[in-house]
Amino acid sequence: MLSLERVSERLKTTRGVLSILTSSKKMLFGVIILLALVITGGLAPWLSPMDPNEQTLGRAYLPPFWLSRGDPTYLLGTDSLGRDILSRLLYGASVAVYVSVTATILTAAIGVPLGIASGYLRGKFDETVMRVVDIWMSFPPVLLAITLISILGTGINNVIIAIVVADWTRFTRVIRSEVLNIREKDFILAAKSIGFSSFQIMRYEVLPNVVPLISILATLEMSVAITVEVLLSYAGLGVKPDTPSWGSMIADGLSYFRLNPWGMLIPLATTIIVILGLNILGDGLRERLDPRLTLTR
Amino acid sequence: MPITSHYLVKRAIYMLLSVFGVSIIGFALFRLLPGDPVELMVGPGYFAKEEMAALRARLGLDQPIYIQYFIWLRDFLSGNFGRSFRFDLNVLDLIIERLPATLELIIFSVIIALIIGVSIGVISAVRPGSWADRISQTTSFVGFAIPHFLWGIIFVVVFSAALRILPASGRLDMDIEVNKITGFMLIDTLLQGNVSAFTNALTHIILPGLALSMGLIAMIHRTLRSSMLDVLNEDYIFTDRMKGLNERYIIYVRALKNALMPVITIVGIQFTFLLGGSILVEKIYGWPGLGNLVFTAVQYQDLSLVQGIIMIYAVIVVLTNFAVDLIYTLVNPKVEFK
Numbered sequence: 001m002l003s004l005e006r007v008s009e010r011l012k013t014t015r016g017v018l019s020i021l022t023s024s025k026k027m028l029f030g031v032i033i034l035l036a037l038v039i040t041g042g043l044a045p046w047l048s049p050m051d052p053n054e055q056t057l058g059r060a061y062l063p064p065f066w067l068s069r070g071d072p073t074y075l076l077g078t079d080s081l082g083r084d085i086l087s088r089l090l091y092g093a094s095v096a097v098y099v100s101v102t103a104t105i106l107t108a109a110i111g112v113p114l115g116i117a118s119g120y121l122r123g124k125f126d127e128t129v130m131r132v133v134d135i136w137m138s139f140p141p142v143l144l145a146i147t148l149i150s151i152l153g154t155g156i157n158n159v160i161i162a163i164v165v166a167d168w169t170r171f172t173r174v175i176r177s178e179v180l181n182i183r184e185k186d187f188i189l190a191a192k193s194i195g196f197s198s199f200q201i202m203r204y205e206v207l208p209n210v211v212p213l214i215s216i217l218a219t220l221e222m223s224v225a226i227t228v229e230v231l232l233s234y235a236g237l238g239v240k241p242d243t244p245s246w247g248s249m250i251a252d253g254l255s256y257f258r259l260n261p262w263g264m265l266i267p268l269a270t271t272i273i274v275i276l277g278l279n280i281l282g283d284g285l286r287e288r289l290d291p292r293l294t295l296t297r
Numbered sequence: 298m299p300i301t302s303h304y305l306v307k308r309a310i311y312m313l314l315s316v317f318g319v320s321i322i323g324f325a326l327f328r329l330l331p332g333d334p335v336e337l338m339v340g341p342g343y344f345a346k347e348e349m350a351a352l353r354a355r356l357g358l359d360q361p362i363y364i365q366y367f368i369w370l371r372d373f374l375s376g377n378f379g380r381s382f383r384f385d386l387n388v389l390d391l392i393i394e395r396l397p398a399t400l401e402l403i404i405f406s407v408i409i410a411l412i413i414g415v416s417i418g419v420i421s422a423v424r425p426g427s428w429a430d431r432i433s434q435t436t437s438f439v440g441f442a443i444p445h446f447l448w449g450i451i452f453v454v455v456f457s458a459a460l461r462i463l464p465a466s467g468r469l470d471m472d473i474e475v476n477k478i479t480g481f482m483l484i485d486t487l488l489q490g491n492v493s494a495f496t497n498a499l500t501h502i503i504l505p506g507l508a509l510s511m512g513l514i515a516m517i518h519r520t521l522r523s524s525m526l527d528v529l530n531e532d533y534i535f536t537d538r539m540k541g542l543n544e545r546y547i548i549y550v551r552a553l554k555n556a557l558m559p560v561i562t563i564v565g566i567q568f569t570f571l572l573g574g575s576i577l578v579e580k581i582y583g584w585p586g587l588g589n590l591v592f593t594a595v596q597y598q599d600l601s602l603v604q605g606i607i608m609i610y611a612v613i614v615v616l617t618n619f620a621v622d623l624i625y626t627l628v629n630p631k632v633e634f635k
Contacts, residue, residue, distance in 0.1 A: 131314075131318070132318070134315065135315055135318035135319055135322065136322065137569075137614075138315060138318075138319050138569075138611040138612075138614040138615050138618075139319070139322070139607060139610065139611050139614070140569065140570075140572055140573025140576065140610055140614070141573060142573045142574070142576050142577060143573060143576055143591065143606075143607055143610055144607070146576070146591060146592075146595060147326060147595075147603055147607050148326070149595070150594075150595040150598065150600065150603055151326070151327070151600070223442075227444045227446075227447075230447075231444070231446050231577055234446070234577075235577070235580060235592060236596075237595065250450060254450070254453070254454075254458075257454070257458050258458075261454075261458070261459075264454070265454070268447070268450060268451070268454070271447065272443060272447060272451075275442060275443060275444070275447070276439065276442050276443065279438075279441075279442035280442075283438070
């Protein structure tokens, strides 16, 4: 393990970051999955061979091209309405990327300042924040997300709101407990003695030292966000029906499983690989940056 | 023991405060977000405008929000959760009817998780670094990383759709009748001596139960592996070996007994996650419990029902955390309230 100071030092340069990201096979695998997701999701409109919603009923239930009934025009086959599975998968990736990146940024934007302030300032503020976190965590996150969607209605932005509302406590909790350790370090005492204000200490001394932890939490949060999006869309409570999503593809695919099992196996396998990849990346980062941290849900 | 009783009082007050906090969030979710509560309650387009206004006044919805809250809290505490317009039944009655199915599923999955998790945990700890340990570790990483509901779908695909060896939905085959005694299907069938119905119920609960237990298996495996490794290095185990006790006896009785303590804590903590995970698993398997009811309620915009269910889940979580703390203090009196 690298010391806290050395990790922070390395994170300041691109080469340093690269050296951490490629330091183990595990991490490399995770990075490749993440890059593949972001690139395919981001470039979906250009990469997709056809319109994901275009229906060709005469060409429904086609298997992937490598099977005998397959058609090379539809590389991964078609679903019950004759829509191209590859194109839907790529557009589904862009939904997954948009939801997970936005939700992660927003949960971090709430959790990081709150966690730092709570852990550093302690006292009444900390007590209040932790009480709210405790009470909030009494609601199962999935149930909270479903409830919010039932009130706000479906749609990609409501999915993001639901994820943030259901899951802001993770960053807050974990960052706070790390800050409790950091605030006892000598460099904090040094900063105090040269007259830094509390805000300055939190901004310039504490924040840079929780960056490694934030990176670990962010990869995990991305996998949670993708899970919740897939799960909500699976249940018909996610993005609008005309937006392709892995969750709704899995749900549709289950209904015509006997006619073309690939319609559900492909999005299911994609979801699993992406979630595993992000978890492996998070685990690799944790081993490299902070082995003390035990992962909790 | 004065310290313990003092702690218990503190913990009980904290629990009551949590219920109070939960009620505020449960209320605010449904009143502060956009939408007309009366319409949410009776369903859209059910009454004319004047009737809606009259109903609003009768329910005290023209009062300031904090008074509305106390009216709602009073009703909630007296068990009046309102009426479900979808089922035309009292919300609490509906919840009580569905609760046993959910609890049965969760308890079953905890039992599976304990059996599998403890077995592979011991195997891992006895030969750390062996291939059996490495396989167990990888399995538990995957089991933990993939969420409950994806396991649910994977098992449906493999065991129901492809292999066709286990049923994919419900608690019993349609043509089997079982009288309701406890509401727990596995217990009711046994009480009535109906072995074929019991077997049938068992085949139905295996897949959802296993899907729900995957994450917990991983947690138990990890926890037991590390606690067992610690225990196996303790002096008393060394003494046992010196005394020439049977190695199996040392591992499965002497060491396991002490190594299981942290596992019990983990199961307690993870119970609340199982409660959350069961919602989607129930949906996938058409399991007639609370989780499935949530989806029906949401589909029909039956928000008094949604609110009732979310409150019940939260109260169960608060009570479970309280119970876990109590048990933990009783077993291990060194713990104190921070």
